[in-house]
Amino acid sequence: MKNFTVVLSSLRPVRFLIVAFTCALLFLSNVVPAFAITSTQSDPEKATTQLLETQRETDKVAKEPPPGLEEVQRKSNEGLNEVQGAADIEKQKRPENSQGATSVRDEVENFLGKVTGNK
Structure with a gap:
Protein backbone atom coordinates (compact mmCIF):
# COMPACT_ATOMS: atom_id res chain seq x y z
CA MET A 1 0.00 0.00 0.00
CA LYS A 2 2.90 2.30 0.77
CA ASN A 3 4.32 1.77 -2.74
CA PHE A 4 0.98 2.74 -4.26
CA THR A 5 0.93 6.08 -2.42
CA VAL A 6 4.53 6.79 -3.47
CA VAL A 7 3.61 6.22 -7.11
CA LEU A 8 0.55 8.46 -6.81
CA SER A 9 2.53 11.26 -5.18
CA SER A 10 5.19 11.07 -7.89
CA LEU A 11 2.49 11.43 -10.58
CA ARG A 12 1.10 14.62 -9.06
CA PRO A 13 3.14 17.03 -11.24
CA VAL A 14 2.16 15.30 -14.49
CA ARG A 15 -1.46 14.73 -13.53
CA PHE A 16 -2.58 17.75 -15.57
CA LEU A 17 -0.82 16.41 -18.67
CA ILE A 18 -2.43 13.00 -18.26
CA VAL A 19 -5.88 14.54 -17.91
CA ALA A 20 -5.31 16.88 -20.88
CA PHE A 21 -4.09 14.01 -23.06
CA THR A 22 -7.09 11.86 -22.09
CA CYS A 23 -9.53 14.69 -22.85
CA ALA A 24 -7.88 15.34 -26.21
CA LEU A 25 -8.03 11.65 -27.06
CA LEU A 26 -11.73 11.46 -26.18
CA PHE A 27 -12.47 14.61 -28.19
CA LEU A 28 -10.61 13.41 -31.28
CA SER A 29 -12.14 9.94 -31.14
CA ASN A 30 -15.59 11.55 -31.23
CA VAL A 31 -14.81 14.13 -33.92
CA VAL A 32 -13.05 11.96 -36.51
CA PRO A 33 -16.16 9.91 -37.49
CA ALA A 34 -17.90 13.19 -38.34
CA PHE A 35 -15.52 13.65 -41.28
CA ALA A 36 -17.15 10.66 -42.97
CA ILE A 37 -20.35 12.67 -43.45
CA THR A 38 -18.77 14.73 -46.24
CA SER A 39 -17.81 11.69 -48.31
CA THR A 40 -19.79 10.91 -51.44
CA GLN A 41 -22.70 8.56 -51.05
CA SER A 42 -22.88 5.50 -53.29
CA ASP A 43 -25.94 4.24 -55.09
CA PRO A 44 -27.38 1.34 -53.03
CA ALA A 87 -15.33 -4.28 -59.85
CA ASP A 88 -14.75 -0.78 -58.45
CA ILE A 89 -11.32 -0.58 -60.07
CA GLU A 90 -11.85 3.13 -60.77
CA LYS A 91 -12.39 3.77 -57.03
CA GLN A 92 -9.21 2.00 -55.91
CA LYS A 93 -6.20 4.15 -55.12
CA ARG A 94 -3.21 3.19 -57.26
CA PRO A 95 -0.01 5.01 -58.27
CA GLU A 96 -1.52 5.72 -61.70
CA ASN A 97 -4.48 7.70 -60.31
CA SER A 98 -2.81 9.18 -57.21
CA GLN A 99 -0.23 11.48 -58.81
CA GLY A 100 -1.75 14.66 -57.36
CA ALA A 101 -2.35 13.24 -53.88
CA THR A 102 -0.52 14.69 -50.90
CA SER A 103 1.06 12.42 -48.35
CA VAL A 104 0.10 12.42 -44.68
CA ARG A 105 3.51 13.88 -43.87
CA ASP A 106 2.94 16.81 -46.26
CA GLU A 107 -0.50 17.44 -44.78
CA VAL A 108 0.87 17.45 -41.22
CA GLU A 109 3.75 19.76 -42.19
CA ASN A 110 1.30 22.10 -43.91
CA PHE A 111 -1.01 22.10 -40.87
CA LEU A 112 1.86 22.71 -38.44
CA GLY A 113 3.15 25.49 -40.68
CA LYS A 114 -0.25 27.19 -40.55
CA VAL A 115 -0.51 26.76 -36.78
CA THR A 116 2.95 28.16 -36.11
CA GLY A 117 2.57 30.91 -38.71
CA ASN A 118 5.52 29.81 -40.85
CA LYS A 119 3.37 29.33 -43.96
Whole structure:
Protein backbone atom coordinates (compact mmCIF):
# COMPACT_ATOMS: atom_id res chain seq x y z
CA MET A 1 0.00 0.00 0.00
CA LYS A 2 2.90 2.30 0.77
CA ASN A 3 4.32 1.77 -2.74
CA PHE A 4 0.98 2.74 -4.26
CA THR A 5 0.93 6.08 -2.42
CA VAL A 6 4.53 6.79 -3.47
CA VAL A 7 3.61 6.22 -7.11
CA LEU A 8 0.55 8.46 -6.81
CA SER A 9 2.53 11.26 -5.18
CA SER A 10 5.19 11.07 -7.89
CA LEU A 11 2.49 11.43 -10.58
CA ARG A 12 1.10 14.62 -9.06
CA PRO A 13 3.14 17.03 -11.24
CA VAL A 14 2.16 15.30 -14.49
CA ARG A 15 -1.46 14.73 -13.53
CA PHE A 16 -2.58 17.75 -15.57
CA LEU A 17 -0.82 16.41 -18.67
CA ILE A 18 -2.43 13.00 -18.26
CA VAL A 19 -5.88 14.54 -17.91
CA ALA A 20 -5.31 16.88 -20.88
CA PHE A 21 -4.09 14.01 -23.06
CA THR A 22 -7.09 11.86 -22.09
CA CYS A 23 -9.53 14.69 -22.85
CA ALA A 24 -7.88 15.34 -26.21
CA LEU A 25 -8.03 11.65 -27.06
CA LEU A 26 -11.73 11.46 -26.18
CA PHE A 27 -12.47 14.61 -28.19
CA LEU A 28 -10.61 13.41 -31.28
CA SER A 29 -12.14 9.94 -31.14
CA ASN A 30 -15.59 11.55 -31.23
CA VAL A 31 -14.81 14.13 -33.92
CA VAL A 32 -13.05 11.96 -36.51
CA PRO A 33 -16.16 9.91 -37.49
CA ALA A 34 -17.90 13.19 -38.34
CA PHE A 35 -15.52 13.65 -41.28
CA ALA A 36 -17.15 10.66 -42.97
CA ILE A 37 -20.35 12.67 -43.45
CA THR A 38 -18.77 14.73 -46.24
CA SER A 39 -17.81 11.69 -48.31
CA THR A 40 -19.79 10.91 -51.44
CA GLN A 41 -22.70 8.56 -51.05
CA SER A 42 -22.88 5.50 -53.29
CA ASP A 43 -25.94 4.24 -55.09
CA PRO A 44 -27.38 1.34 -53.03
CA GLU A 45 -28.89 -0.34 -56.11
CA LYS A 46 -25.54 -0.46 -57.88
CA ALA A 47 -23.69 -1.80 -54.83
CA THR A 48 -26.26 -4.56 -54.33
CA THR A 49 -25.92 -5.65 -57.95
CA GLN A 50 -22.13 -5.87 -57.65
CA LEU A 51 -22.38 -7.79 -54.39
CA LEU A 52 -24.86 -10.28 -55.83
CA GLU A 53 -22.64 -10.87 -58.85
CA THR A 54 -19.65 -11.51 -56.58
CA GLN A 55 -21.78 -13.91 -54.49
CA ARG A 56 -22.89 -15.79 -57.63
CA GLU A 57 -19.28 -16.16 -58.74
CA THR A 58 -18.29 -17.37 -55.27
CA ASP A 59 -21.08 -19.96 -55.21
CA LYS A 60 -20.09 -21.20 -58.66
CA VAL A 61 -16.44 -21.62 -57.63
CA ALA A 62 -17.42 -23.35 -54.37
CA LYS A 63 -19.38 -26.05 -56.23
CA GLU A 64 -16.50 -26.89 -58.59
CA PRO A 65 -13.20 -28.58 -57.79
CA PRO A 66 -10.29 -26.23 -57.00
CA PRO A 67 -9.16 -24.28 -60.08
CA GLY A 68 -5.76 -24.89 -61.63
CA LEU A 69 -2.87 -22.43 -61.63
CA GLU A 70 -3.46 -21.28 -65.21
CA GLU A 71 -7.14 -20.50 -64.55
CA VAL A 72 -6.33 -18.58 -61.35
CA GLN A 73 -3.66 -16.54 -63.14
CA ARG A 74 -5.99 -15.80 -66.06
CA LYS A 75 -8.77 -14.58 -63.76
CA SER A 76 -6.34 -12.58 -61.63
CA ASN A 77 -5.02 -10.75 -64.67
CA GLU A 78 -8.54 -9.65 -65.65
CA GLY A 79 -8.83 -7.22 -62.71
CA LEU A 80 -7.73 -6.55 -59.16
CA ASN A 81 -7.86 -10.18 -58.07
CA GLU A 82 -9.55 -13.45 -58.92
CA VAL A 83 -12.75 -12.92 -56.92
CA GLN A 84 -13.31 -9.19 -57.25
CA GLY A 85 -12.35 -8.93 -60.91
CA ALA A 86 -12.52 -5.37 -62.20
CA ALA A 87 -15.33 -4.28 -59.85
CA ASP A 88 -14.75 -0.78 -58.45
CA ILE A 89 -11.32 -0.58 -60.07
CA GLU A 90 -11.85 3.13 -60.77
CA LYS A 91 -12.39 3.77 -57.03
CA GLN A 92 -9.21 2.00 -55.91
CA LYS A 93 -6.20 4.15 -55.12
CA ARG A 94 -3.21 3.19 -57.26
CA PRO A 95 -0.01 5.01 -58.27
CA GLU A 96 -1.52 5.72 -61.70
CA ASN A 97 -4.48 7.70 -60.31
CA SER A 98 -2.81 9.18 -57.21
CA GLN A 99 -0.23 11.48 -58.81
CA GLY A 100 -1.75 14.66 -57.36
CA ALA A 101 -2.35 13.24 -53.88
CA THR A 102 -0.52 14.69 -50.90
CA SER A 103 1.06 12.42 -48.35
CA VAL A 104 0.10 12.42 -44.68
CA ARG A 105 3.51 13.88 -43.87
CA ASP A 106 2.94 16.81 -46.26
CA GLU A 107 -0.50 17.44 -44.78
CA VAL A 108 0.87 17.45 -41.22
CA GLU A 109 3.75 19.76 -42.19
CA ASN A 110 1.30 22.10 -43.91
CA PHE A 111 -1.01 22.10 -40.87
CA LEU A 112 1.86 22.71 -38.44
CA GLY A 113 3.15 25.49 -40.68
CA LYS A 114 -0.25 27.19 -40.55
CA VAL A 115 -0.51 26.76 -36.78
CA THR A 116 2.95 28.16 -36.11
CA GLY A 117 2.57 30.91 -38.71
CA ASN A 118 5.52 29.81 -40.85
CA LYS A 119 3.37 29.33 -43.96
